[in-house]
Amino acid sequence: MTAYRTLDPEGVKRFLAARRELAERLGGEAQDWTVREVSDGNLNLVFLVFGTTGRLCVKQSLPHVRVDPDWKMPLDRTAFEAAWLRRIEPLVPGLTPAFLDFDPEQFVLTMECLDGFVTLREALTNGADPIAPSRILGGFVARSAFLTSYLAQPFEAVTPDLAFFSGNTTLTRITVDLVLTDPYREHPRNHWLPALDADVAAMRSDPQIIARIGALQERFLTTPQALLHGDLHSGSIMIADHDVRVIDGEFSLYGPIGFDCGLYLAHLALAHAATTDAPRKESLAAAIKAFWRTFCVDFLHLWKTQAHGADLYVPTTFSNALHELDALRTRFINGVFHDAVGFAAAEIVRRLIGYAQTSDFDHIQGQQSKADRQRVALSFACALLRDAPADIDAFTEMLHPQANLRITTLPETT
Ligand SMILES: Nc1ncnc2c1ncn2[C@@H]1O[C@H](COP(=O)(O)OP(=O)(O)OP(=O)(O)O)[C@@H](O)[C@H]1O
Ligand SMILES: [Mg+2]
Incomplete structure (x- = not known):
């Protein structure tokens, strides 16, 4: 030793x-x-x-x-x-x-060694195409999540991993505190631009938002659907030409699949809010759709072709209920989407006002302009937490600031 x-x-x-x-x-x-x-x-x-x-x-x-x-x-x-x-x-x-x-x-x-690669965040800041890597990452989350889930294998194959990764308490504690708790309370780790004071106060005093965050805390800790990466932001992804690699799985744990999806979507949405360039915004919105659609197609394909031996929705018990099986699959995917929307919002909030912030806004000259762009992102996140969009098209519609004006002013108090 x-x-x-x-x-x-x-x-x-x-x-x-x-x-x-x-x-x-x-x-x-x-x-x-x-x-x-x-x-x-x-x-x-x-x-x-x-x-x-x-x-x-x-x-x-x-x-x-x-x-x-x-x-x-x-x-x-x-x-x-x-x-x-x-x-x-x-x-x-x-x-x-x-x-x-x-x-x-x-x-x-x-x-x-991924020498010659850069993080996706750096690539996006320098104008790289976000769509192709987002498709690849949709496939990555679909495969890694499905193949480690109860949908793909007998429970005896899942429980040893579930037990092992449940031991990752230090970094799970970081997620619980930094992502899902601190931004919604006074805490010395939080910090934000003073121009966002009213926005943060309005967010914290909104009962709908607080209720949704509570529900997300429950989903995160009590829904061990699959082995998650647990920190799938654009700095945990490295790219070189068409080669995409996911690094830094130190936050891995069993949790809701929508957590990984939501983190990735959040970082595309942050990049979207940080730019004023209209074509760039369009390609980031297209990347959001590409990620989600690839995830759905790949996940469902795996479910239909690689579920032999699983104890959930056992195919041989559904031979006379194929329609119902399809409906259950759709319900499952819709549940992942609903989780993804919530976790995307929580990730955006914490990257704007929590301990570990994002560099997406660093290039913006002037505190006021920076605060304006960050307010767009914060309003988007708050709107997602109040009224979850039903599908990915509605999600991207909400990226337009005029869709979410409500949160930007604190109601007058006397
Ligand atoms: N396999 C690799 N090949 C080349 N460079 C790498 C590799 N893994 C990490 N890096 C570089 O090291 C940096 C830090 O790596 P990583 O994000 O894993 O560290 P970390 O301390 O866990 O970061 P964080 O605080 O974001 O969790 C990356 O941004 C990347 O530039
Ligand atoms: Mg790390």
């Missing part, structure tokens, strides 16, 4: 040099290797290592939040990320980095 030590570039070289298989992938000797730190998230250290014939990505958890050393945190998050990657990689071939190694003493995950 070797005591945990936080890695630095020299430590990364020593760590890899001591592991023959990984060292062989790099080629040459440790002194020939170059290490580049690329940590840009809130939580962990990430290094890219370049050898003479190969390259690797090394990710290590810290005993605290990377950007806040006073916020202590257990180390086990890379263990959950490693387990998620190993479980999901064969289900979604080519859509994650390849898993290579996990060291449970140093909490180091070693995986394929």
Whole structure:
């Protein structure tokens, strides 16, 4: 047993040099290797290592939040990320980095290096086409969710994963607090532009919104439909040309499938609110539809073709009730959509007023313009929480600011 030590570039070289298989992938000797730190998230250290014939990505958890050393945190998050990657990689071939190694003493995950890729957030900020990756991601969520759910396999195959990922309490606590609770109460972690004060107060005093958030808390913690990524924002996706990879599954848990869908939709909607360019807005709205439609088509196709052995809606019991089976499938998908709408709204709210905000609005010059664009996003989210749209077309209609004016002013009080 070797005591945990936080890695630095020299430590990364020593760590890899001591592991023959990984060292062989790099080629040459440790002194020939170059290490580049690329940590840009809130939580962990990430290094890219370049050898003479190969390259690797090394990710290590810290005993605290990377950007806040006073916020202590257990180390086990890379263990959950490693387990998620190993479980999901064969289900979604080519859509994650390849898993290579996990060291449970140093909490180091070693995986394929996606050098030359950028995060989808960065690509979107630089004007990349959002539609093609959104289709791929719709397929990713459909496959990873369906194939880990009770719809695809006997319950005995689900429950070990359910038990294991239920242990990811540290990061589930972060989601419960940062996404589903803090934005709706006073908390020192929250912060927002002063120009949004009235909007935030109006949101928090709206009983319909608070009731919906309560219902979402219940869905999140009590609906273990499938193994979720748990943090599927545009910074958890890397792209290069047509190659799309989902990274950073450290928040993985069993939960409602609409949570992953909703997070992805939220980040397209945030990008939509952050731009004033009309054609760009159209392509982001088209990407939202493309994601959702691909998800539905792929999920239903899997359900119709790969449900052998499942204990839910057992096909042989439905031979005289095919119409009813179709209706149940539609009801299931509509339920996922309803969850996705709610979680999309909650994700938008927390990225505007919570602890970990989004960089989508950083390019906007001037506090007033930035607040105006953020208000559009916040109003959209509040409208979603008050009156959930029935379908994806209605969802994208609500992206137009004039559809959601109600929340932008706090009622006069005397
Ligand atoms: N396999 C990889 N290949 C190349 N670069 C990677 C890889 N994994 C992560 N990165 C880079 O490292 C950065 C941080 O990775 P990641 O998002 O997994 O870290 P994190 O600390 O968990 O972040 P967060 O706070 O968002 O959860 C990514 O934005 C990306 O630029
Ligand atoms: Mg992370």
